[in-house]
Amino acid sequence: MINSIGKYYKHSATRLIFEGMAKQFCLFLETLGMIGMHAVTAARGLGFVDKKELMYQCYRFGITSLPITLSIVSMSIVIVTSQVALEMVKQGGGHFVGMAVSILVVRELAVIMSGFALISMIGSSLASEIATMRVTEQIDAMRVLKVEPVANLFVPRILSGMLMMPVVCVIASVVGVLAGAVTAELAAGLSYRAFFESAWLGIFAKDMFVSLGKAVCFGACITLISCSCGFEAKGGAKGVGEATTKAVVWSFVAIVIVDMFFAIAFFF
Amino acid sequence: MIKVQNLTKAFNGKKVLDDISFEIKSGETLALVGFSGSGKSTMLKLICGLIEKDSGDITTSDGDIAMVFQYSALFDSLNVADNISFALRERRDLRDKYSPDEIKKIVAEKLELVGLKGIEDKFPSELSGGMQKRVSFARAIVTEPNSILYDEPTSGLDPISSTLIEDYIVRLKDETKASSIVVTHQMSTIQRTADRVIMLYDGKIVFEGTPHQMLKSGNDYTKQFVNASLKGPMTMGLG
Ligand SMILES: Nc1ncnc2c1ncn2[C@@H]1O[C@H](COP(=O)(O)OP(=O)(O)OP(=O)(O)O)[C@@H](O)[C@H]1O
Ligand SMILES: [Mg+2]
Numbered sequence: 307m308i309n310s311i312g313k314y315y316k317h318s319a320t321r322l323i324f325e326g327m328a329k330q331f332c333l334f335l336e337t338l339g340m341i342g343m344h345a346v347t348a349a350r351g352l353g354f355v356d357k358k359e360l361m362y363q364c365y366r367f368g369i370t371s372l373p374i375t376l377s378i379v380s381m382s383i384v385i386v387t388s389q390v391a392l393e394m395v396k397q398g399g400g401h402f403v404g405m406a407v408s409i410l411v412v413r414e415l416a417v418i419m420s421g422f423a424l425i426s427m428i429g430s431s432l433a434s435e436i437a438t439m440r441v442t443e444q445i446d447a448m449r450v451l452k453v454e455p456v457a458n459l460f461v462p463r464i465l466s467g468m469l470m471m472p473v474v475c476v477i478a479s480v481v482g483v484l485a486g487a488v489t490a491e492l493a494a495g496l497s498y499r500a501f502f503e504s505a506w507l508g509i510f511a512k513d514m515f516v517s518l519g520k521a522v523c524f525g526a527c528i529t530l531i532s533c534s535c536g537f538e539a540k541g542g543a544k545g546v547g548e549a550t551t552k553a554v555v556w557s558f559v560a561i562v563i564v565d566m567f568f569a570i571a572f573f574f
Numbered sequence: 575m576i577k578v579q580n581l582t583k584a585f586n587g588k589k590v591l592d593d594i595s596f597e598i599k600s601g602e603t604l605a606l607v608g609f610s611g612s613g614k615s616t617m618l619k620l621i622c623g624l625i626e627k628d629s630g631d632i633t634t635s636d637g638d639i640a641m642v643f644q645y646s647a648l649f650d651s652l653n654v655a656d657n658i659s660f661a662l663r664e665r666r667d668l669r670d671k672y673s674p675d676e677i678k679k680i681v682a683e684k685l686e687l688v689g690l691k692g693i694e695d696k697f698p699s700e701l702s703g704g705m706q707k708r709v710s711f712a713r714a715i716v717t718e719p720n721s722i723l724y725d726e727p728t729s730g731l732d733p734i735s736s737t738l739i740e741d742y743i744v745r746l747k748d749e750t751k752a753s754s755i756v757v758t759h760q761m762s763t764i765q766r767t768a769d770r771v772i773m774l775y776d777g778k779i780v781f782e783g784t785p786h787q788m789l790k791s792g793n794d795y796t797k798q799f800v801n802a803s804l805k806g807p808m809t810m811g812l813g
Contacts, residue, residue, distance in 0.1 A: 354666060356664070435651075439649075442645065442647060442650075443645065443647035444647050444649050444650070446619075446624050446647065447641075447643055447647040447649070447710075447713075448649075448660075449623075449624060450622050450639065450640065450641045450714075451660055451661040451664075451665065451717075452661065452665050452667075453660065453661065453664045453665055458664060
């Protein structure tokens with residue numbers, strides 16, 4: 307019996323699937339360890355950050371991305387508000403519209419949508435930039451010049467993410483609520499006054515602090531993961547592409563997981 | 575001083591360097607030659623610590639090791655001046671030592687040395703391959719290192735620029751008593767810069783001697799190399 311299972315196993319697709327899964331799991335653990343190691347190395351280099359470089363990275367992270375981030379956030383608010391505002395008004399819940407929108411924006415939409423936008427713009431660009439430096443031996447050159455590349459490249463980028471993501475998140479929240487107000491007016495004829503009176507009731511200090519905390523974590527995750535994946539790139543142009551894809555996928559998954567933990571910790 | 579003892583390195587089970595030993599005294603320049611793929615770049619990367627050896631020993635005298643990379647490896651987001659001064663600005667033990675004016679002066683000096691006066695503000699992508707090579711040369715020597723590894727410093731250069739670089743390799747060696755390794759395929763570079771030549775083939779040293787001996791010796795390997803012949807003991811990849 308065991309023998310025949312063994313025989314079956316040896317020749318079957320089952321083996322392929324199991325071994326494939328095991329291999330993927332090992333790769334997953336390897337990546338996780340690699341990112342953790344880089345985080346430690348970067349933390350050690352924290353004191354040596356170059357102010358000018360940090361300013362530039364902040365500008366890159368927070369300012370260059372703003373038009374796209376704000377468009378994505380406000381458009382998702384327009385979509386959500388236009389779906390529900392009219393129904394709520396019809397059911398006699400018009401005075402809840404502003405509150406619902408502001409809760410949604412402040413707690414979730416502003417920060418997670420900004421996160422997605424920043425991954426696609428900044429995360430991918432950080433990963434491909436550092437991956438290109440790796441495959442063209444620029445990182446090796448840095449090491450020979452006795453400059454620790456992880457500290458030199460990662461620290462200003464990670465700090466810029468942690469500093470600027472909350473800023474982006476605040477701006478996105480304000481713009482998001484405004485977009486909700488305009489949509490409610492246009493789609494359901496709700497007056498601005500009614501909207502904002504209700505919206506005000508949905509804004510709590512706790513929500514704002516939790517969101518800011520989330521933003522700091524998102525900023526750290528996106529930049530750390532993108533830099534790490536780029537740093538480990540191998541081979542030529544193909545390696546750069548693979549590293550960028552990996553950075554984007556891992557960042558997406560990471561911020562959703564972080565978001566979930568925040569939800570469990572603060573709103574259960 | 576650079577001393578290599580019983581150095582072995584394999585990639586994916588294939589030995590690229592197999593039990594290699596040699597020593598370079600300070601003020602001496604060694605030319606490392608050999609077939610493409612014979613492990614010359616690998617040797618340099620092992621010496622400056624970019625990759626891990628499998629076994630053996632590498633000792634170098636105190637002080638900096640510099641390397642001029644085969645494909646320049648300039649930082650493409652920085653201009654020429656920032657590339658050259660990178661170590662002076664970013665290295666933890668040097669970063670507060672030089673004022674911006676001093677750095678400017680050093681950069682101008684090094685650029686003049688490699689015959690590229692006044693291109694401080696250009697970016698690597700705006701330079702020709704040969705110019706990039708010379709800038710990477712300037713970047714490597716900015717900290718006045720004790721050991722210098724050159725990976726094909728003159729390949730891709732016109733004969734005049736080659737001579738310029740070769741002369742500078744010699745001058746630097748005389749001035750600083752640095753030990754250098756020059757990986758090259760060019761006979762002119764060997765002749766002008768090297769005190770000694772080591773030839774690698776299939777992971778082993780197949781010739782060691784002076785440039786003069788290399789030209790005159792009856793060694794089948796060097797004969798084939800010097801005559802650029804397809805006939806001889808080195809057949810790797812030639813079918
Ligand atoms: N990171 C690596 N992974 C796997 N194999 C490698 C790696 N680096 C080098 N090799 C292999 O080691 C051998 C030696 O490579 P190396 O770059 O040292 O050659 P080289 O002598 O510098 O050649 P060239 O004159 O063409 O520059 C080659 O066969 C190469 O395929
Ligand atoms: Mg090489």
